[in-house]
Amino acid sequence: MPTILVADDDANIRELVCLFLRNDGFATVEATNGREALALYASTHVDLVVLDIMMPIMDGWTLCKELRRANSDLPLLMLTARGETWEKVKGFELGTDDYLTKPFDPLELAVRVRALLKRYRIGSVQTIQLGEVALDRQTYKVTIGAESLSLPLKEFELLYKLAETPGQVYTREQLIDQIWGMDYAGDNRTIDVHIKRLRERFAATPGFRIETVRGLGYRLEASE
Structure with missing residues (x-):
C-alpha cells in the first residue's frame, strides 16, 4: 500500500488527515515540522507528501523545495490555511503538485491523493x-x-x-x-x-x- 507522509504542526489536523487516509487504504507517517519530515523521508519509503506551509523550524516552502530537489518524481500536496493566489503560485513554482486550503473536506483530500498517485502511476503495480x-x-x-x-x-x-x-x-x-x-x-x-x-x-x-x-x-x- 502507498505510504503518505503528513507534515503539519497541528496535531488535530495530522490526526484527521491520517485517519481518513488510513480508512482509504493508505499507510501514514507523521512529522511536526519540515526538518522532521525530511528526516523521515530519508529513512522511510514515502510515496506522497501532504505538507503544511506554516510550520516551525522548517516551513513548508523550504520543505517543498528540499523534497523536490531530492526527488523530482515525488507527489507533493500543500494543505494550508493560507489561500491567497500568490501563495498558490509560489507553491507551484517551488514544485508542489496540488493545493488544498483549510478548512478542507477530508473526502476531497483523499480523492486528490488518489489522483496524484494515479498521475505518478504509484500503487498501480499490484x-x-x-x-x-x-x-x-x-x-x-x-x-x-x-x-x-x-x-x-x-x-x-x-x-x-x-x-x-x-x-x-x-x-x-x-x-x-x-x-x-x-x-x-x-x-x-x-x-x-x-x-x-x-x-x-x-x-x-x-x-x-x-x-x-x-x-x-x-x-x-x-x-x-
Missing part, C-alpha cells in the same frame, strides 16, 4: 515477484510456482510491505503503524511473531529472506 513466489495485492493470493498458498491477512500485508522495497529497514514501530494502524494497542512484539511465522512458511522457498537488523528492525533481501 503483483510482486520474489523468485518463484508471487504476491498479488488485489486478491491477497500467494503462489509458489503453480501452487497457491493462503496467508492470514496481516502476514500477507507484512510480507508485501517488506517486499515492496527490498533492502529497506523497517522498525517494529513503523510496521505496526503502517499495517496495524497507529491506534493498535497491542505489543509491537507481535511483529516478531508474524516474522517468525513467515520465515517458517518460506524456509524452503528460494527467492528471498527476511533479515533481522539488530537494534533496528527487519528488511527483506531478494535473491539474485
Whole structure:
C-alpha cells in the first residue's frame, strides 16, 4: 500500500488527515515540522507528501523545495490555511503538485491523493515477484510456482510491505503503524511473531529472506 507522509504542526489536523487516509487504504507517517519530515523521508519509503506551509523550524516552502530537489518524481500536496493566489503560485513554482486550503473536506483530500498517485502511476503495480513466489495485492493470493498458498491477512500485508522495497529497514514501530494502524494497542512484539511465522512458511522457498537488523528492525533481501 502507498505510504503518505503528513507534515503539519497541528496535531488535530495530522490526526484527521491520517485517519481518513488510513480508512482509504493508505499507510501514514507523521512529522511536526519540515526538518522532521525530511528526516523521515530519508529513512522511510514515502510515496506522497501532504505538507503544511506554516510550520516551525522548517516551513513548508523550504520543505517543498528540499523534497523536490531530492526527488523530482515525488507527489507533493500543500494543505494550508493560507489561500491567497500568490501563495498558490509560489507553491507551484517551488514544485508542489496540488493545493488544498483549510478548512478542507477530508473526502476531497483523499480523492486528490488518489489522483496524484494515479498521475505518478504509484500503487498501480499490484503483483510482486520474489523468485518463484508471487504476491498479488488485489486478491491477497500467494503462489509458489503453480501452487497457491493462503496467508492470514496481516502476514500477507507484512510480507508485501517488506517486499515492496527490498533492502529497506523497517522498525517494529513503523510496521505496526503502517499495517496495524497507529491506534493498535497491542505489543509491537507481535511483529516478531508474524516474522517468525513467515520465515517458517518460506524456509524452503528460494527467492528471498527476511533479515533481522539488530537494534533496528527487519528488511527483506531478494535473491539474485
